[in-house]
Amino acid sequence: MKASIVAASALVASVAAFEHKNHAGFHLRRGAYEPAKDEICTVYTTVYVDAMPSIVPNTTAVYAASTPAAETSTSCTEGDKSSSVYTPIVISTKTPEASHPAYPTVPVVPEVSKPAVPEVSKPSVPEYPTKEVPQPSKPAQPEYPTKPADTPKPKPSSSAPAPTKPTGSYSSGGRIVTNGNKWAMTYTPYAPDGNCKTESDIKSDIAMIAGLGFTTIRSYSTDCGVFEYVVPACQAHNLKIIYGIFLEGGGSGGKGPFSQYANNQLNDIKNNAPKDGVAMVIVGNECMFNNNCVPSELASYIDHVRSTLQGAGFPKDIAITTTEPVGTWEEKGAALCDHIDVFTVQVHPYFTASVTPDMAGDFAAQQLEQAAKVCPQAASKGKYISEIGWPSAGNANGKAVAGPAEQKVAMKKIMEKVGVEACLFSFKDDPWKHPGDLNVEQHFGCADALAY
Numbered sequence: 264m265k266a267s268i269v270a271a272s273a274l275v276a277s278v279a280a281f282e283h284k285n286h287a288g289f290h291l292r293r294g295a296y297e298p299a300k301d302e303i304c305t306v307y308t309t310v311y312v313d314a315m316p317s318i319v320p321n322t323t324a325v326y327a328a329s330t331p332a333a334e335t336s337t338s339c340t341e342g343d344k345s346s347s348v349y350t351p352i353v354i355s356t357k358t359p360e361a362s363h364p365a366y367p368t369v370p371v372v373p374e375v376s377k378p379a380v381p382e383v384s385k386p387s388v389p390e391y392p393t394k395e396v397p398q399p400s401k402p403a404q405p406e407y408p409t410k411p412a413d414t415p416k417p418k419p420s421s422s423a424p425a426p427t428k429p430t431g432s433y434s435s436g437g438r439i440v441t442n443g444n445k446w447a448m449t450y451t452p453y454a455p456d457g458n459c460k461t462e463s464d465i466k467s468d469i470a471m472i473a474g475l476g477f478t479t480i481r482s483y484s485t486d487c488g489v490f491e492y493v494v495p496a497c498q499a500h501n502l503k504i505i506y507g508i509f510l511e512g513g514g515s516g517g518k519g520p521f522s523q524y525a526n527n528q529l530n531d532i533k534n535n536a537p538k539d540g541v542a543m544v545i546v547g548n549e550c551m552f553n554n555n556c557v558p559s560e561l562a563s564y565i566d567h568v569r570s571t572l573q574g575a576g577f578p579k580d581i582a583i584t585t586t587e588p589v590g591t592w593e594e595k596g597a598a599l600c601d602h603i604d605v606f607t608v609q610v611h612p613y614f615t616a617s618v619t620p621d622m623a624g625d626f627a628a629q630q631l632e633q634a635a636k637v638c639p640q641a642a643s644k645g646k647y648i649s650e651i652g653w654p655s656a657g658n659a660n661g662k663a664v665a666g667p668a669e670q671k672v673a674m675k676k677i678m679e680k681v682g683v684e685a686c687l688f689s690f691k692d693d694p695w696k697h698p699g700d701l702n703v704e705q706h707f708g709c710a711d712a713l714a715y
Contacts, residue, residue, distance in 0.1 A: 433645030520564030616661025624680030657703030
């Protein structure tokens, strides 16, 4: 039975109750949506239910911007906004053409003791709230089509040898280096205002990461001086790098797989990355989760990246892979299993409302094992958590409480249980981010919590 219900939310899509296999959190991009002052919007949403609900009157919500806005729209229409992975952008009152999905408020309970449940046919609902990812910066972002454009598959050279995949245990091949229960930490070279950090700041940051005992950093893209400043600083401290090629929407004609935008990052790595310092290459970051990639084109582009790098002389033992949340792997990831060299997954305990800080480590270990079942062959070579953390400030999410003491407990438990296979999120707080639905997105910096 179909009923029309009015929902008061600045950005609401069709929502139905559903279980999350990983987290209900999101990390909005730099320059992401922030409501304009005194805007009034009434949004109508259709929800499929089993029975006619009681009548709910129309509701009007007034949202005020939490930070000074550079410009204010006088209507509820979202304007076009530049957002790219190559030029840092400060938060404005406008948003890209594609709006963010709804943010469910139903607490999420992790399925710790049960295997993944097959997807049941339901009315179309948004998968998860959009997560923030640091983005490299270049010119204006194209509109995202509802379906990624058809993308040509790479044609292998008749003279080039066929690319091969790493064999054996990836962790024993020298690309993965650990120090006790420490391995990697995410690092984005963005200043508090969203602009690129200076060379001296980057050198200081990398020295601090090395001083904490970490052996590796994860970079999401190649912008903001990654090869000019970050890589040399890592070399000075013998840190390896997980390189990233960030993908957005639009397919080959936009910023998706096989686009010039993606290939520019691939060429940066091919031409500039010291071959002995590569830990792995992650192609895309939650690209399917954000509906920016379909499995077939992402799989094809992963193969293209491998072929390109090996053709340029990169060692064949370097793993090429991608990363998604647990639920996305379970729903869409099987098509990628034959194309990835090792298995990586995003896990965020805080966004599951039943997880307390002292449960974060056990939850992370369980989620890693659960997700790895999707691609057992790749996982047998190596399985890793590419992003995991706990916020030091913000709202409580059920039993998941954000705070300095809670973060210290959660990170300690995470390190104890999965430290040697986890990339901690993130080095420092990110004031340039939108605070998000739970006011935590700016507060995942964990360096201080680890200095004990």
